[in-house]
Each structure stands twice: as C-alpha cells, then as structure tokens.
Amino acid sequence: MMGTAEGPARLSIIVPCRDHVLTVAHTVRRCLALPVRVEVVVADHGSTDGSRRVLRRLDDPRVKVVLCDGAGVGGAVKTAARCATAEFVAIQDAGLMHQPEELPRLLGHLEAGDAEIVCGSRFLGCHRSLTFGRMLANRALNLFANVLFNSCLTDLATGCRVLSTKLLNELELSSSGPEFGAEITARALRRGLRLLEVPVTCVASGQDGEAAGGWAEGLRLLGTLARERVRRGDPLDASLDTLSRLDVYTRWVASWVEPYVGARMMEVGAGKGSLARHFIDRELLCLCDYNQEYVQVLRSRFRHAPHVRCDRWDITDPGPAEEFRAMGLDTVLSSNVLEHIEDDLLAVRNMKSVLAPKGRLIVIVPAMQRIYGTLDQAFGHFRRYDRTTLGKLLEESGLEVEQIRYRNRLGAVGWWVQGRLFKSRYIPATSVLGFRLLWPLPRLIDRLWGGNVGQSLVAVGRVR
Structure with a gap:
C-alpha cells in the first residue's frame, strides 16, 4: 500500500544523513510508501560522497532537504524538527539499521496515548544483527541509565523514536552528536514522561553510521546521562x-x-x-x-x-x-x-x-x-x-x-x-x-x- 500526498501529514520522518549515498534514496522511498500520510525531512549534516546529488533527484513534494553542515547528527535532528509540520515526528536512520515499515506501529502506540515517547528496542525482539561488543556496550549503557534514573530501559541508544513534534522542540536539546538520543531519554525521564519500548528489527547494513563512534561515542553518552542527572533546571x-x-x-x-x-x-x-x-x-x-x-x-x-x-x-x-x-x-x-x-x-x-x-x-x-x-x-x-x-x-x-x-x-x-x-x-x-x-x-x-x-x-x- 503506497503512501499518499493528499491531506496534511500525520507523521514527519526526520532522516539525519551524512555520507549515506548507497541507502538514503531507498530509505526515503520506503518512508514515502508507508500506509500513513507522511512528510520526510532529510537533514544532511556534511555529506561529501554524493548523497546530496541523490537527494536532489528525489522529486516529491513530501520530501524536504535541509543542509546543516557541521551540525552533527543531533544538530541535524533539531534543525529538521523546526521544519516538521506534522503533529508527530519519527527519527529514522538513513543507513536502514531500523526498518521504516515499523514506524506506523510505534505511531499507533503514541496516538493511543500509551506513552509520550515510543522507542524501538533492538533487544526486546529476536531479529537483530549486532556484534557481541556492541551488544555488551549497549547493555552497559542501559544499566548506567537505569541506575541513574530508576528506569528499566533495554535500548538507550536506539535510533528509532516517535514523539510529538511539540515535545521534541520543547526538550531544548543541547547535544549535537549521536548522544542526542540519550539526552531525549534523560530529559523525558526527569520530567516524569512515559517511555514505551517496543521490539524492532535491527540490521547492521554497513551504512548505518553508528558503529564508527566506538568507545568515544560511549563515553559521550555516559557523560550526557551524568550531566542530565545532576542538571538543575527550573527551581x-x-x-x-x-x-x-x-x-x-x-x-x-x-x-x-x-x-x-x-x-x-x-x-x-x-x-x-x-x-x-x-x-x-x-x-x-x-x-x-x-x-x-x-x-x-x-x-x-x-x-x-x-x-x-x-x-x-x-x-x-x-x-x-x-x-x-x-x-x-x-x-x-x-x-x-x-x-x-x-x-x-x-x-x-x-x-x-x-x-x-x-x-x-x-x-x-x-x-x-x-x-x-x-x-x-x-x-x-x-x-x-x-x-x-x-x-x-x-x-x-x-x-x-x-x-x-x-x-x-x-x-x-x-x-x-x-x-x-x-x-x-x-x-x-x-x-x-x-x-x-x-x-x-x-x-x-x-x-x-x-x-x-x-x-x-x-x-x-x-x-x-
């Protein structure tokens, strides 16, 4: 069932992109084919491999391309969120580690009022493709976050989230790197918002862009969690x-x-x-x-x-x-x-x-x-x-x-x-x-x- 361009979009899908020339066009087409009215906001934050030429060939009024060189993946998401027009927004990686076809299921939980943020977890289901080291690192991050915030998360670093556009903008994220996802989770937990995790398929495509961070990325995630835990907001x-x-x-x-x-x-x-x-x-x-x-x-x-x-x-x-x-x-x-x-x-x-x-x-x-x-x-x-x-x-x-x-x-x-x-x-x-x-x-x-x-x-x- 193909998506439709008629009527306002129910879901804005943000696709942060940097050097995903092999997959970004396919990602966008799969998002447009979803059985809900969508708009796709591709936020390119510094591609040099031809991704932008590919994006220029996507002739569809439901696709917006914003350029934010040097903003980082977190900065790209923030920039794209300001361009989103739908009530709800989803974050979809350009490398297809997560499957766009699963987004309507997450959106359904959000529209049903089951939670304020719905996250796709790679560790709740049985379909995943991760190395042992990455799985171990993710579990260590989850344990750290759960101790800090008295939560029970299984996938803090997921790249698949659906929430209201208004809430994403209100969170006033400060992180510009991949740790922005941890910041979303931490600020939501501090506010007492409900997070729901649902199982999603994870496929390491070689173009996911997430594996490159390694231990440095993990340390930034830990630092973000610790900072948010001790941060003092409005008295x-x-x-x-x-x-x-x-x-x-x-x-x-x-x-x-x-x-x-x-x-x-x-x-x-x-x-x-x-x-x-x-x-x-x-x-x-x-x-x-x-x-x-x-x-x-x-x-x-x-x-x-x-x-x-x-x-x-x-x-x-x-x-x-x-x-x-x-x-x-x-x-x-x-x-x-x-x-x-x-x-x-x-x-x-x-x-x-x-x-x-x-x-x-x-x-x-x-x-x-x-x-x-x-x-x-x-x-x-x-x-x-x-x-x-x-x-x-x-x-x-x-x-x-x-x-x-x-x-x-x-x-x-x-x-x-x-x-x-x-x-x-x-x-x-x-x-x-x-x-x-x-x-x-x-x-x-x-x-x-x-x-x-x-x-x-x-x-x-x-x-x-």
Missing part, C-alpha cells in the same frame, strides 16, 4: 519533582482540606498531580494548570479515570469560567498558586466565579512574610501571606471566610534555614529523606503548638 519544576517523591507530605496536606472538599472538585495549579491523586475518589475531578506541559502530564497520569478532566487555565483570564461554571463545581482548591500571581484578587474572583451557590474555595498559600527568602524568589513568589491579608483578600472577592489556619510550624523553620540562612534556590533532595525520618513530628508539633506560626496558611471561603 519550581525541581521542587514539584521532589514533592512527587514525598507521598507522606502530600497526604498530610490533603488531610488539611479533605473535610471541606465536596463531590465535584476542581484543583487549580494541579502541577503534576501529587495532591490531586488523594482526591481521585470524587464524583468529578477537574484539574487545571497554566503550564501546558503539566496538563499533558496530568492527562497521561489520569488517562484511565473517565471522571477526571484536565485543562489549561490561566486564572487571570475569566474566559473559560463560563464553561467550568456549567460543571456544577462545589469545591475549588488552589494550593500554592496565588503567591505566583501579581493580581491575586482577580485570580480569586475568577476561581469564585466557577463555583456553584454555597460552593467553597479552599486556598493554601505560603505564610509569614518575614521568612521570605531566596527560595521564594527562585519560585517566582510575589509575596507570603498572613491571616489578616489572606482574610481580607477572600472578603474583598465576595467570599464568606469560614476558617484560616496556620500549618506546618516545623516547615517554617526549615524554609527560613534554606531560604534566609543558606540562600538556597532549590528544595534539597535530602529534605525528602529528612521528612520521612522525622515524620510524624511535624504533625505532632502542629497539634501541640499550632498558633500563629507555620509554613502555610489554609483558608476556606464560601460563596454567599
């Missing part, structure tokens, strides 16, 4: 990853608000779902976040829960409120959101507007302006709150304040130490271990000496 994103590993803490936070949460609930600023999963038993759970990447993570995480809806919402924009209002929400929960918004009164009014009559708005915010420090600055906090300012904010928005209470007295001390004393910009990963060791001390301290001190304020307001 807020890193803190969400830290909290996602601290189930005992998020369960405790959920217990603060659980008595006030009704059957039809929205969480604003749901992040990656660490708190939302404790309310999965509600009749309706609507999860919103400003960050589209987090929305994708939420949709993936709760894909098997038909009563969970995930949407992007900037709560300073009242536009979507009418649609949410029709859902009959009796509870809106906002955890550590208002401090990020300059006009917090507008945000509260918009959240209140989606509630049904007598519905509740539950707000958790950072408390005590006097412990404001470098952590707050790194997280983009405009302010911390006290009981008076938070109560006034809710009343000005037209809510009847039912309760305002300080929580996590011990956490306030830790925040002051990290943000004021040590001038830290990240919540240290050691805090996860420390909290687990000290638990349930923070809860006991709150019960005995609550009062007017705490890392957080919890407020409950009811629609009049």
Whole structure:
C-alpha cells in the first residue's frame, strides 16, 4: 500500500544523513510508501560522497532537504524538527539499521496515548544483527541509565523514536552528536514522561553510521546521562519533582482540606498531580494548570479515570469560567498558586466565579512574610501571606471566610534555614529523606503548638 500526498501529514520522518549515498534514496522511498500520510525531512549534516546529488533527484513534494553542515547528527535532528509540520515526528536512520515499515506501529502506540515517547528496542525482539561488543556496550549503557534514573530501559541508544513534534522542540536539546538520543531519554525521564519500548528489527547494513563512534561515542553518552542527572533546571519544576517523591507530605496536606472538599472538585495549579491523586475518589475531578506541559502530564497520569478532566487555565483570564461554571463545581482548591500571581484578587474572583451557590474555595498559600527568602524568589513568589491579608483578600472577592489556619510550624523553620540562612534556590533532595525520618513530628508539633506560626496558611471561603 503506497503512501499518499493528499491531506496534511500525520507523521514527519526526520532522516539525519551524512555520507549515506548507497541507502538514503531507498530509505526515503520506503518512508514515502508507508500506509500513513507522511512528510520526510532529510537533514544532511556534511555529506561529501554524493548523497546530496541523490537527494536532489528525489522529486516529491513530501520530501524536504535541509543542509546543516557541521551540525552533527543531533544538530541535524533539531534543525529538521523546526521544519516538521506534522503533529508527530519519527527519527529514522538513513543507513536502514531500523526498518521504516515499523514506524506506523510505534505511531499507533503514541496516538493511543500509551506513552509520550515510543522507542524501538533492538533487544526486546529476536531479529537483530549486532556484534557481541556492541551488544555488551549497549547493555552497559542501559544499566548506567537505569541506575541513574530508576528506569528499566533495554535500548538507550536506539535510533528509532516517535514523539510529538511539540515535545521534541520543547526538550531544548543541547547535544549535537549521536548522544542526542540519550539526552531525549534523560530529559523525558526527569520530567516524569512515559517511555514505551517496543521490539524492532535491527540490521547492521554497513551504512548505518553508528558503529564508527566506538568507545568515544560511549563515553559521550555516559557523560550526557551524568550531566542530565545532576542538571538543575527550573527551581519550581525541581521542587514539584521532589514533592512527587514525598507521598507522606502530600497526604498530610490533603488531610488539611479533605473535610471541606465536596463531590465535584476542581484543583487549580494541579502541577503534576501529587495532591490531586488523594482526591481521585470524587464524583468529578477537574484539574487545571497554566503550564501546558503539566496538563499533558496530568492527562497521561489520569488517562484511565473517565471522571477526571484536565485543562489549561490561566486564572487571570475569566474566559473559560463560563464553561467550568456549567460543571456544577462545589469545591475549588488552589494550593500554592496565588503567591505566583501579581493580581491575586482577580485570580480569586475568577476561581469564585466557577463555583456553584454555597460552593467553597479552599486556598493554601505560603505564610509569614518575614521568612521570605531566596527560595521564594527562585519560585517566582510575589509575596507570603498572613491571616489578616489572606482574610481580607477572600472578603474583598465576595467570599464568606469560614476558617484560616496556620500549618506546618516545623516547615517554617526549615524554609527560613534554606531560604534566609543558606540562600538556597532549590528544595534539597535530602529534605525528602529528612521528612520521612522525622515524620510524624511535624504533625505532632502542629497539634501541640499550632498558633500563629507555620509554613502555610489554609483558608476556606464560601460563596454567599
């Protein structure tokens, strides 16, 4: 069954090429013959063997050829990704180590929502042609990656991947060499994205271009993995990853608000779902976040829960409120959101507007302006709150304040130490271990000496 040029492409196939004169034209033709609408973007990064003359003879509107001399295979993939127009993108080697006919199967898993990235593994199936040394080296790389990222990969260095074009561009890859594949995998694992490996055929053609790297390439791959493991990205994103590993803490936070949460609930600023999963038993759970990447993570995480809806919402924009209002929400929960918004009164009014009559708005915010420090600055906090300012904010928005209470007295001390004393910009990963060791001390301290001190304020307001 031949491919078709009619209609927009479902899949952009990136073919990085350097000195593949024997195979590149055949690779492109096999890609065009796939039973899905495709476009092929060939990224030539320095061929000197006549590959470019061969490519110029490919007279097909579905084929784009981009020249990126000196960019390396990773740079070629990045350049080609910016030219891709389909929703999904596949990476296909020009030397036919991987068979293009297997790409629709990988695409099917992606479109079915089985994963955010689908990788072809040479080691899951029985059809492969590798030397013993290369197989041994790949297994060593896989072991190293699995230890670093607590994963279970079988083929880190695969040259066969399918993912969304938007995601590939958002990963902002920095590697220009063949280690770009390891960088894709590492950044996806750090973000908590799902990777699915499916068996593919591997044929060493002599034109695959991959065997030339040898040990030098292997060392670059190891270096890339190590760099990505210790790399510090956005402080807020890193803190969400830290909290996602601290189930005992998020369960405790959920217990603060659980008595006030009704059957039809929205969480604003749901992040990656660490708190939302404790309310999965509600009749309706609507999860919103400003960050589209987090929305994708939420949709993936709760894909098997038909009563969970995930949407992007900037709560300073009242536009979507009418649609949410029709859902009959009796509870809106906002955890550590208002401090990020300059006009917090507008945000509260918009959240209140989606509630049904007598519905509740539950707000958790950072408390005590006097412990404001470098952590707050790194997280983009405009302010911390006290009981008076938070109560006034809710009343000005037209809510009847039912309760305002300080929580996590011990956490306030830790925040002051990290943000004021040590001038830290990240919540240290050691805090996860420390909290687990000290638990349930923070809860006991709150019960005995609550009062007017705490890392957080919890407020409950009811629609009049």
